Amino acid sequence: AQKVTQAQTEISVVEKEDVTLDCVYETRDTTYYLFWYKQPPSGELVFLIRRNSFDEQNEISGRYSWNFQKSTSSFNFTITASQVVDSAVYFCALSGPSTDSWGKLQFGAGTQVVVTP
């Protein structure tokens, strides 16, 4: 079975602080994809990043960075120098062949990030 755990329900920070969101996954697949999505207060779900299980290189995109560690089944997400506009719910998700096909995304419960000025 596939499972994604985001243990942090809510994180509150003051603007310019860094914030790291944890994501731990379980899968029996040897090949799989991991994703992060952002859901701002307006409600839409915005795709942020996709990572293939074969690619363990960390990635940085502006103030966002992702740390994928297969050994610990974790795919953590860091926002550097947070801004009020980063306030949102962030979802980690997993897909792999064991869910009948590659189509299904297994989402975590989400982490609410609150950035105050």
Place this chain on the structure above:
Amino acid sequence: DAGVIQSPRHEVTEMGQEVTLRCKPISGHNSLFWYRQTMMRGLELLIYFNNNVPIDDSGMPEDRFSAKMPNASFSTLKIQPSEPRDSAVYFCASRHQGRDNEQFFGPGTRLTVL
């Protein structure tokens, strides 16, 4: 390029009425997904289609829910009869199977059943 389009954005109806939600996927995408989001249950996959064919509808709550995809550019999710517990935000998402695995979501339809 336009993203996934959903209509209506908001729907308020009374218990027992039929509700139809509509989705237009991104042009060229061949997989389409319907999700429901509630505070209690989070994001749930209801059904998904590949090349207009339903692949997995195990997430559809009960027979009151049905989904169709008559062509590559249009899908509907119908609830008949609607009940207050169906109140939720319903998202449609699409992706290009075989090229990328990420799904792109529409803005959602907020359904309220009174």
